[in-house]
Amino acid sequence: MLNINTNKKIRIAKFIAKSGLCSRRAAEIKILNGDVSVDGNMISSPALNVSIKSIVIVDGQKIKYPNDTELFLYHKPKGLIVSKKDEKNRMTIFDDLPPSFNGLFSVGRLDKESSGLLLLTNNGDLSRYLELPRNNFQRSYQVVINGKLSEDQLNRIKRGLRIGDFYYKPIKIYPKKSNKRLSVYELLLSEGKNREIRKIIRYFKFSVLDLYRTNYGPYSIGNLKPSEFIKADIDLLDFS
Numbered sequence: 001m002l003n004i005n006t007n008k009k010i011r012i013a014k015f016i017a018k019s020g021l022c023s024r025r026a027a028e029i030k031i032l033n034g035d036v037s038v039d040g041n042m043i044s045s046p047a048l049n050v051s052i053k054s055i056v057i058v059d060g061q062k063i064k065y066p067n068d069t070e071l072f073l074y075h076k077p078k079g080l081i082v083s084k085k086d087e088k089n090r091m092t093i094f095d096d097l098p099p100s101f102n103g104l105f106s107v108g109r110l111d112k113e114s115s116g117l118l119l120l121t122n123n124g125d126l127s128r129y130l131e132l133p134r135n136n137f138q139r140s141y142q143v144v145i146n147g148k149l150s151e152d153q154l155n156r157i158k159r160g161l162r163i164g165d166f167y168y169k170p171i172k173i174y175p176k177k178s179n180k181r182l183s184v185y186e187l188l189l190s191e192g193k194n195r196e197i198r199k200i201i202r203y204f205k206f207s208v209l210d211l212y213r214t215n216y217g218p219y220s221i222g223n224l225k226p227s228e229f230i231k232a233d234i235d236l237l238d239f240s
Helices: 012-018 024-032 124-131 151-159 196-203
Strands: 009-011 036-038 049-051 056-058 061-063 071-076 115-121 139-145 161-163 166-168 172-178 183-189 208-216 229-231
Touching: 009 012, 012 024, 012 036, 012 049, 012 056, 012 124, 024 036, 024 124, 115 124, 139 196, 151 161, 151 172, 161 196, 166 196, 196 208
Parallel strands: 115 208
Antiparallel strands: 009 049, 036 056, 056 061, 071 115, 071 229, 139 183, 139 208, 161 166, 172 183
């Protein structure tokens, strides 16, 4: 957990992001649109430095700079959408979590039919730091498919391949077990394009029967059961 120096000043966009309201980029847009006031004065510059004790109002809502940055490990069950709201009124992870989690950001996403480790934080900058491919946080997945990939197919995945307009970077893939009906593989990747694993498996004419994330960077799902969560140790990250 990161302790905050209450005497320091930071840029207003970062203040808003750390409050958990939105990302820094979204905060900059709100500032430029005239939706933010600091200590009673409307502002127009995302570069303005403010005290973390300042009274900041965004869209008429007073926000606070958190005393601590928090990160949680959550075992997302199948069937839930990773979103604050769903236009089809489907269940989201925030229907599964306590109301106090409503202001948190998810670090990336898992699709509706995938399960496993999902990171949640109250710090928009930390969320983006963990998501950016250049920071090289490795994600580990276990995937079950209805068949067996050939050695050539495995090697193509390891080298990287193009599917339509998308190039998928090399993925480390390890066979775990198989029988006549299905196979289990472990995949390690540092960048998560939308439904990347499912699209690659479908490209080779197989279907994903189960997709489960076990690790994200230094964090492991461990013994967490579906819907369970625990607070993570931020000291495992080089983030400030």
